Amino acid sequence: MADIVSILAEQISRVLLDQQFNPNSSVPNSDIAPTSSGKSKQINLEASGRIVAEDLIREALASGLQLSVLKFKDRSLTGGNTAEFVGEITLSVPFVLKVDSNTKKLSEEAKVIRTIKNNLDLPVQYRQSWPEIYAIRYEAPYAYLMEYFHPSDGWVSMENLMYDKKFGKTGDVIFIRKCVERFLSISFIGARSSINNRLIPNINQDYISRIKERLTMASNKDNRFRSVRLIINNVEYNPWRYYLDLIESSQTKLQLIHPPFSTIVHGDPNPGNILLNLNSSDLDLKMIDPKDWLTGDYLFDLCKLTHFISVTGPVEHPINDTPKVLISDIEGGYSFDYKTDYQHWTNEIVSVCLGEAEKFANQNGDENWEIRYQLGMASNLLGLPIGRLQKINRLESAAICYAEGIIWLDRFCKSLQELKNEN
Template identity: 35%
Template sequence: MSIHTLNLHLTAVTLAKYFEAVYPELSPVKPDKAKINEKSAGNSFTGNKNTSPKQKQKALTTLTGENATSRQKEITDELLRAALLNGLDPKHLYSSISQPVSEGSAAQLVGLVSAEIGFAIKVDEDEKILREAGNLQMVAYRANLSQDFRNRFPKVYAVRTEKPYGYIMEKFEGTSFAKMLWPRENDPQLNAMVMDNILSLLFGAYLSSVNANLKPNIRTIYLGRIDERLKSAAEKSSEFKTLTEGGLEINGTYYHAPHEYIRSIENNIDKLGVSFATFVHGDCHPENIIVSVNKDLQPNIRFIDPKDWLEGDYVFDLGKLCHYLLATGPIQKSEKKPTPILDLLKRQISYELDNSGTKTLVEKALAKGRSFAIKHNDASFEIRYLLSMASNLLGLPVMRLKNKERDAALILYAEGIKYLAQCSEALNK
């Protein structure tokens, strides 16, 4: 990890105190002065002339924490000044905190949600941090997406493009959809409402961004991903290398080696074509969906961490959402995580996977997808969904192996092979 790595989560109150100490002319405590005057616009703020370097360092230490280096503090201050010049308005930093309105899990969720504006500051020497900021900025400027949808992604206020890189962005208050579902589902009715809202937002974005002049590359999106990720997994584990080289009996049913299914799908790739592209989030699993609940117990949905897909196949997003609901979540987040029994010599694996609690949510997603596909003459939707599930599941073992999560890697692989087999069989009918 880089010595410059910094990940701050700040509340409006924290920033207000900092501005009061260092930039009092912009402090939200003094709303009549909380504006950028003509002389300061376009330039760095000089701040309070009466603030000594020692006082400023103390304020920065309070903001960034005792363990932050002087360089991290300097970059944090630089990003904050840039954010102010880019339109971050200190007058809007304060707001009230929501209170629980009744008993029950939904009320507890309301109680956890603060209406204070939150901020996140990230600093790192790795260029990936610039891609993160760039992906959010791309969504913000997509003219074929509604303003309401774009506002559901964090706003980036400032980016540092020199090493060490960094950016400051809006931080949404709430809880991830994944935490509402696992380790145990607390409120099925609320979760169903959340799922309806998620699907309405996503398919609204797909509808507004349909591009008939661009056709997604199915081979690259799905088969290329499977091949690349499985090769990487095999390089990390000799056990996995042996596993991927041949067939496997999964819970009593025999499946061929993945390369056989891939070759079969390759031979029928023309049947999987789709005549249009849409906006694609690229990583819209439940951990990247933030939910807050208002006093009327109505959920508000926000999205984080989009990938750098300008346009692609909307079914990839559907697979990203559903693979988590049917496999990844139950495997890794449930109270009783399944344990696989693998006999590599006999090429057999067995395990119990309970995803009964989320199947109704997946049914909602598939119903929405089928309706969209019918309206847009997307005849290969059902088979691409199977391929998307396989691609997403088989893309995960390499990271699980890296994190020493062997059991999860094995079950995710087995579940992915099952979907890959279904896709191959459907194409050969």
């Protein structure tokens, strides 16, 4: 145990030191607050790292963290040793350590997973599709220990299977479809078993506010994302605030597309957060890195998957060269011109996802799910540019996600207006 604690303490201390010595960092006040000298600060942080490590390991071992024999070595009998045999055992402890000094969401993420794993009202198959959480720290530095899924045991992310050629699956539509259907099956098992008609998700908060907040941040970062006139691949669109004002004035009809229930949700099931085991006959699946929501609109999860398959994945994992975007000044705004290469299976896989959503919606009285799906796609895509603008050399990705999100937002507003005319 001592070696485990030392390794953990070193890693945790490194995170804390990086945060504390970073002038842009804003670490909450705690027992690891900065001291007057850098040297004493480092000593305090290293000590704090060891304390955190010891706490995590104790909880992990008590929670069932498995120790496996890595090496067994005979040792000679010496001195007055009367034992028949002496051996030295080296133990392996496979787990993932996640640490964040700044945000409580990390701990809440782990709490969500643990809550799902411990909820006996959920089907076993669904609960088994989440990792074990061995230990959680609920104060700064926030941290948790999670079950590790080693590539040597056959674990690969769905994202890598879809887009990384070294796995040899990128062109195999039958296999890609099998992977996606496996996830959809597990996801809807969870949704069906957790329908709550008394807890209704708020699409103003979950979708519309997200668009406004994220685009405001993006426009403050880069003027080309301001609410101005747009021409996207030779088609004209309105400024994004125009669409938000239109939605705001249509609150009565917006109520018609609210989900009639909530379900358990992942919150961020992009293919990078879905692990599949290629060594298992039925493609064992694990979902990692959820949002800290626990419940919400099942379509939000679906949009997370389909926007990645149809937009984000092709942009960030291009078949040929990185997609080129030409942003030009026009009267009163900007023109966005781009072209993206898609995997040949893209439309088929998106259709599979929508087919499962339609089946679930029809079975549970969600009449206007298709219109809400359009809003979900807009919200997810328009929430992405700010993150990409904050990273070097991600303008192409930010611009395409923005443009595609505007297209979905325009489509949604037209559908909402048509719904208004019908009711």
